[in-house]
Amino acid sequence: MAKKFAKEHSAPNKDPRRSIPRVDELLEIYHATPSKINRERALEIAREVQADARAETPGRFSELSADDLAARVREEYAQRLGNTQPSSLTAVLNATGVIIHTNLGRAPLSNAAQEALIQASGYVDVEMDLDSGRRSSTRGKAPSQALVWALGTPAAEDALIVGNGAGALMLAATALCGIGGQIIISRGELIEIGAGFRLPELIEATGAKLIEVGATNRTHLADYAKALEQHGTTTGSATTRTAIFKVHPSNYRVAGFHAEVGLKELRTLADEYAIPLITDVGSGLLHPEPRLPQEPDMASALKDGADLVIASGDKLFGGPQAGLIAGKKSYVQALRQHPLARAVRVDKLTLAAIEATIYGHDTAPVLQALRSDPEELRRRTEKLAADVGVGEVIEHEGRVGGGGAPEYPLPGWALALPAGLSALLRQPTDPDTAVVVAREYQGHTLIDLRCVPEEEDAAVADALKTILDKL
Structure with a gap:
């Protein structure tokens, strides 16, 4: 025993890095302790710990004996295993x-929505009739009905939940206008929504022609009427698939010499030309908020004449990322049946969180x-x-x-x-x-x-x- 000890500890030229435990030895720690990660990730961490130990041995580990160095590496590996979470996201x-x-994930979910997420994370009857045991067409029906109920206006005849606000806007533009169609919008509402994505580019990606009216700071009803006349639309029946879009420029304001056309005025023009009026209110308020008197809301937009209203789910609505669409049933159905709807469809987790957010809306953290x-x-x-x-x-x-x-x-x-x-x-x-x-x-x-x-x-x-x- 003394001879063995001397062999290990009296050879000053022996590279101490040889005592760093092998990968299979470190993995024994992984197999012996509960963990939230799989073996492949544990193997990757083992190699990272080995590499760090080799790099640091000439420095802070230089005074350690071979046994102490091996123990230190095992301790480091066990600590990293314990600190490693299944997701790279960190709660803050x-x-x-x-x-x-936005950098922190926008709206935190309510307790009710978090519970709904957990409940929906397993098998759920998202597309099954539990009475018959057969497939049903009720996917997304409950949260859509909840949104109609929450808006509390006859103008909210139907609703649809999609992946995000931009997806909702693109679906509406594609289904109601699309290739060869026309979208009329004020120049003062051609916003950049973030990360370099601009509204004109999103609309043009649908194949529809974007028709800009008015000026950046002032747009009048006559500007919309003139555009309709000049681009082949006749009163009573649109000769092309045309729509009027009104977008709330939520991330900036134009002050001073400024004018815009409200939904009530645009409604009269849309009726005259028999075309849909679509508005994006942005932040997802369901009803007027006294603390934000200039922030539009979904219910008021529908009452003022919008055929469809679009909003984000992860802002002032207080839910997960989603695009909320509500309004006239015929238009919502046209969106629901369009092939693009499949591409922007939400999963069971979003559906569950949206419904729970609606029914517990006043408890939303935002x-x-x-x-x-x-x-x-x-x-x-x-x-x-x-x-x-x-x-x-x-x-x-x-x-x-x-x-x-x-x-x-x-x-x-x-x-x-x-x-x-x-x-x-x-x-x-x-x-x-x-x-x-x-x-x-x-x-x-x-x-x-x-x-x-x-x-x-x-x-x-x-x-x-x-x-x-x-x-």
């Missing part, structure tokens, strides 16, 4: 004050954050300041985000801390510490609790104290 606490934060009482936010922020023992409570304006209501700041409060803490909050060294996304502004790190569930305030405080204790 949004302390920016921006409600619909609406709770939007309607937060400033004084209640101040109380929570002052308590946070007392818990961490540092910082100043200051007034801070939250934002809707997601390209919605840019001109409406939301009064609130924030904890102002020394600059530069946000990077540390995003990357805590302790895996049990919450990841907090804060805001750097005017030489301070700002913690705004508007979008943080109150039950998570303590987690924010713990994250701050962990960082501040190390400074």
Whole structure:
């Protein structure tokens, strides 16, 4: 035994990296412990740990014995296995004050929607009649009926849920106009929706001809009428597949010398030429929101004369990414039966989350954050300041985000801390510490609790104290 020990520990020229455990030895740890990942991913992690150990052995591992180095590598592998999640997405606490934060996945789901997702993640009767045991054509019927019910207006005769807002717009343009058809829209509404995607390009991709009317800042009813006359449309019956589109430019505003045509006026023109009037209200409000008086909503758009209204599901509606379509039954049916509808169809998880969001709409986190009482936010922020023992409570304006209501700041409060803490909050060294996304502004790190569930305030405080204790 003494001879063996001497052989292992008295040879100064022996490369210590030879003691790094083999892959199969590390995989024994994987097989012996519960894990959320498969063997292939565990194998990849084992090789990563080996590579890191080989690279670092001349440095921080140089003083370790062969046995200690092997133990350290096994420990590192076990730790990485435990910290590896099935998804690369990391749960965070949004302390920016921006409600619909696109970089953070937009709307967080309500508890009801999360429960519905779990329930729908297994086998469900998405296309089966449980009475007969046969296939049914009821896919998406329940959430569509729920949306009609929630809008609460006779003008919402039918509804359809698709993959996202852009998909809803393209489906409407393709099914009702398409190749050889015409779409009339104000120049002031030819928006870029983000990531370089522009409305004119989306419409042109459908094969329809885009007819721009008016000017960037001013468009009048006569501009629409002139376009209809000049492009072969006669009163009483459209000679081509033509539609009027009205799009809410939610991510910017034109102020000053400005004019636009409302849906009620456009309705009279659409009736005169017997063509559909389609509007995209953007953010997905179902009904008027007093805190956002200029933000259009789906129900009002239908009452004002739109044949179809389109909105996003993951903004102020408060649900998963989806395109919400509601309006005249004949038009909704035309969209539902078009081949493109299959390409933008949503899965069972989205259907379940949409329905749950509708029936529990007032509990949606985005609406709770939007309607937060400033004084209640101040109380929570002052308590946070007392818990961490540092910082100043200051007034801070939250934002809707997601390209919605840019001109409406939301009064609130924030904890102002020394600059530069946000990077540390995003990357805590302790895996049990919450990841907090804060805001750097005017030489301070700002913690705004508007979008943080109150039950998570303590987690924010713990994250701050962990960082501040190390400074």
